[in-house]
Amino acid sequence: MARYLVTGGAGYVGSTVATLLVEAGHDVTVIDDHSAGSSHLPTGTTFVPGRFQDVADAVLARGDFDGVLHFAAHVEHPGEHRVYNLGNGVGFTNHQVIEAVRATTGRPVPVRVHPRRAGDSATLVAVSDKARRELGWQPTRGLDSIIADAWEFHRHHRTVPAPA
Numbered sequence: 362m363a364r365y366l367v368t369g370g371a372g373y374v375g376s377t378v379a380t381l382l383v384e385a386g387h388d389v390t391v392i393d394d395h396s397a398g399s400s401h402l403p404t405g406t407t408f409v410p411g412r413f414q415d416v417a418d419a420v421l422a423r424g425d426f427d428g429v430l431h432f433a434a435h436v437e438h439p440g441e442h443r444v445y446n447l448g449n450g451v452g453f454t455n456h457q458v459i460e461a462v463r464a465t466t467g468r469p470v471p472v473r474v475h476p477r478r479a480g481d482s483a484t485l486v487a488v489s490d491k492a493r494r495e496l497g498w499q500p501t502r503g504l505d506s507i508i509a510d511a512w513e514f515h516r517h518h519r520t521v522p523a524p525a
């Protein structure tokens with residue numbers, strides 16, 4: 362068993378990771394200030410409410426953590442974290458993503474198409490070789506299941522407007 366601190370642990374990514382860590386038998390502490398309107402607290406964790414900028418020092422001082430997983434919007438001490446790029450190495454176009462969201466949610470997705478802005482890249486694809494090499498991580502989900510998971514989460518933990 363290891364001890365982990367998950368910031369933003371009531372959010373979409375953080376609560377999923379915290380739940381998986383608990384299920385794997387680890388001791389998990391969550392910091393979240395509910396600023397994103399999330400109300401999902403993973404069961405089996407120790408919850409510390411508040412902004413991580415305000416409470417993290419005290420939590421870390423008494424914690425002896427094996428790892429810190431940071432999902433609360435931005436990194437306060439970048440030098441103390443390793444950042445891995447995660448992706449499938451192939452990528453999708455904006456159009457493919459929008460169509461997949463429409464298909465999965467059954468909701469209209471309003472779109473306005475504009476010309477490319479100066480400096481926009483023609484293609485951006487996350488290459489996850491470092492995470493693969495150093496963590497043994499590899500992607501197991503496709504675009505449709507990623508969107509379906511996100512849609513389920515937001516339907517249950519956020520206010521989703523009724524169809525127009």
Ligand SMILES: NC(=O)c1ccc[n+]([C@@H]2O[C@H](COP(=O)([O-])OP(=O)(O)OC[C@H]3O[C@@H](n4cnc5c(N)ncnc54)[C@H](O)[C@@H]3O)[C@@H](O)[C@H]2O)c1
Pocket residue numbers: 368369370371372373374375392393394395396397398399411412413414432433434435
């Ligand atoms: N969702 C994705 O697919 C995805 C993909 C790539 C990167 N990310 C990044 O991962 C991070 C988390 O994304 P998410 O989708 O889980 O967002 P989210 O809004 O669902 O979760 C963020 C959580 O952090 C909390 N939070 C924000 N600021 C805080 C602070 N100062 N102190 C304590 N808690 C704070 C919020 O209340 C919320 O519960 C973001 O930085 C996002 O850009 C998300």
